[in-house]
Amino acid sequence: xxxLKIAIQKSGxxxxxxxxxxxxxxxxxxxxxDKLFWYGRNLPVDLLLxxxxxIPRLLLEGVCQLGIVGENVALEKVLENRRRRxxxxxxxxxxxxxxxCRLMLAIPEDEEFQGPGQLQGRRLATSYPFLTRQYLDTHxxxxxxxxxxxxxxIAPSLGTADAIVDLVSTGTTLRANHLKAVDEVxxxxxxxxxxxxxxxxxxxxxxxxxxxxxxxVQQAAETKYVMLHAPRDRLAxxxxxxxxxxxxxVLNLEGQSDRVAVHAVCTEQVFWEHLEELKAAGAxxxxxxxxxxxxx
Numbered sequence: 661x662x663x664l665k666i667a668i669q670k671s672g673x674x675x676x677x678x679x680x681x682x683x684x685x686x687x688x689x690x691x692x693x694d695k696l697f698w699y700g701r702n703l704p705v706d707l708l709l710x711x712x713x714x715i716p717r718l719l720l721e722g723v724c725q726l727g728i729v730g731e732n733v734a735l736e737k738v739l740e741n742r743r744r745r746x747x748x749x750x751x752x753x754x755x756x757x758x759x760x761c762r763l764m765l766a767i768p769e770d771e772e773f774q775g776p777g778q779l780q781g782r783r784l785a786t787s788y789p790f791l792t793r794q795y796l797d798t799h800x801x802x803x804x805x806x807x808x809x810x811x812x813x814i815a816p817s818l819g820t821a822d823a824i825v826d827l828v829s830t831g832t833t834l835r836a837n838h839l840k841a842v843d844e845v846x847x848x849x850x851x852x853x854x855x856x857x858x859x860x861x862x863x864x865x866x867x868x869x870x871x872x873x874x875x876x877v878q879q880a881a882e883t884k885y886v887m888l889h890a891p892r893d894r895l896a897x898x899x900x901x902x903x904x905x906x907x908x909x910v911l912n913l914e915g916q917s918d919r920v921a922v923h924a925v926c927t928e929q930v931f932w933e934h935l936e937e938l939k940a941a942g943a944x945x946x947x948x949x950x951x952x953x954x955x956x
Contacts (some may be wrong), residue, residue, distance in 0.1 A: 662860070663706055664704065664724075664866055665705075665724035665725055665726070666706070666708065666725070667708040667710055667714075667723075667724040667726070667727040667728070668682070668707065668708070668709060669709070669711070669712040670695070670696070670709040670710055670711065673759060674712065674728065674729070674730060674758070674850050677756075677759070678728040678850065679707075681756065681874060681877060682707070682874075684952075686702070686703075687700060687702070687703060687705055687707075687870075688700070688701040688702045689701060696708065697709075703866070705870065708723075708724055712733050713736075715727040715729040715733070715853075716734045716737035716738060716741075716853075717737060717741070719750055719853055720737075720741055720745075720748055722855050722857050725855050726753075726853070726855075726867070726870070727853045727854075728851070728852055729850070729853065730759050730761070730850055731846070731848040731850075731851050732791070732827065732848040734750050734752075734853060736791050739794060750853045750856065751853070752852065753851075753852045753854050753871060754852040754871065754875065754878075755852075756849065756850040756851055756852060756878070757849065757878065759848075759850035760848070760849045761829060761848050762827070762828050762841075762844055762846070762848065763788060763825060763827055763844070763848060764825070764826065764827075764842075764843065764845060765784075765795070765825050765842055765843040765844075766813075766824050766826065766828070766839040767839065767840065767842055768816055769838050769839060770838075773842035773843070776795075776799035776801050777799065777801060779796065779801050779803045779822075779823065780801050781803065782803050782804070783804045783805075783806055783821045783822050784796075784823050784824060785807075785808050785812050785816075785820060785823075785825075786805060786825035787807070787812055788825060788826075789807045791846060792825045792845065806820060812825075813826060813834060813837045813839060814837055816837070817837060817838070828841050852871075852874065872955070876953055876954045876955050877953070880950075880951040880953055880954040882928070883927050884929075884930045884948050884951065885923070885925055885948075885951055886922075886923070886946070886947070886948050887921065887922070887945075887946070887947045888922050888943045888944065888945060888947070889920070889921055889943065889945045890920055890921075890941075890943050891918060891919055892917075892918055892919060892920050893918070894941055894942045895922070897941050898922065898938060898941050898942070898943050901938050901941060902934075903927075903928035903929065903930055903934055904926045905924035905925060905927075908923060908924035909923040910922055911923070925951070935948070
């Protein structure tokens with residue numbers, strides 16, 4: 661069995677969370693001095709720390725078997741590679757619920773947006789020329805794309821473009837440059853991708869194990885363990901108030917025939933409003949605890 665390699669962003673907005681996710685999934689690495697290759701200590705799984713836009717290429721070429729990268733980067737690089745390799749594809753194994761961003765069409769704030777058709781014959785500045793071209797083709801629009809590696813938002817004020825396609829979070833940068841976001845090109849988040857090639861059975865089994873662990877970490881992040889005391893005659897009502905709990909465990913309380921202890925795994929978020937409703941129904945000694953690991 662060959663060792664699996666996972667590529668993640670070396671530095672940037674996904675780096676810390678991606679490494680934390682792998683470590684919470686039980687992977688331990690010997691960190692190298694150059695910080696580019698980390699050897700897996702407890703499983704035959706090594707880590708490559710690279711630029712995020714290199715990760716799709718490494719996956720497509722089979723250099724690594726897994727990679728964590730933003731969907732915006734993965735899709736852009738796949739579309740770019742299809743010029744030379746029409747069969748190039750990457751499918752996300754799992755969306756990771758962090759690194760959210762939106763690739764948006766933005767136009768001058770004093771211009772009314774009447775639909776993508778008004779882009780016909782105009783110039784669009786972007787760092788995502790292939791996703792932008794796909795967006796235009798979807799709407800049957802012919803426009804000139806001006807590729808830029810940075811400072812895309814200043815292109816209209818410099819007269820080099822009529823509109824832009826760029827990543828937007830708060831919109832502050834757009835407003836500072838007298839632009840407004842008007843249409844979504846892509847809703848993106850971090851995702852776990854695998855190489856399109858076939859692996860040997862042992863590596864496929866190892867990959868499946870890693871996927872199960874990562875899913876367990878994700879599920880645990882949204883899960884809480886709730887313990888409380890409840891009147892026996894209001895047990896059904898209180899059980900119904902526990903968010904996402906299927907079958908709570910009910911235990912007798914020593915010396916209290918009219919009250920029971922209830923333990924439940926809640927697979928939905930537990931808000932203060934839930935606790936207040938539980939208290940109003942007669943619950944007491946309510947504890948909400950985090951869940952570190954979980955296998956369904």
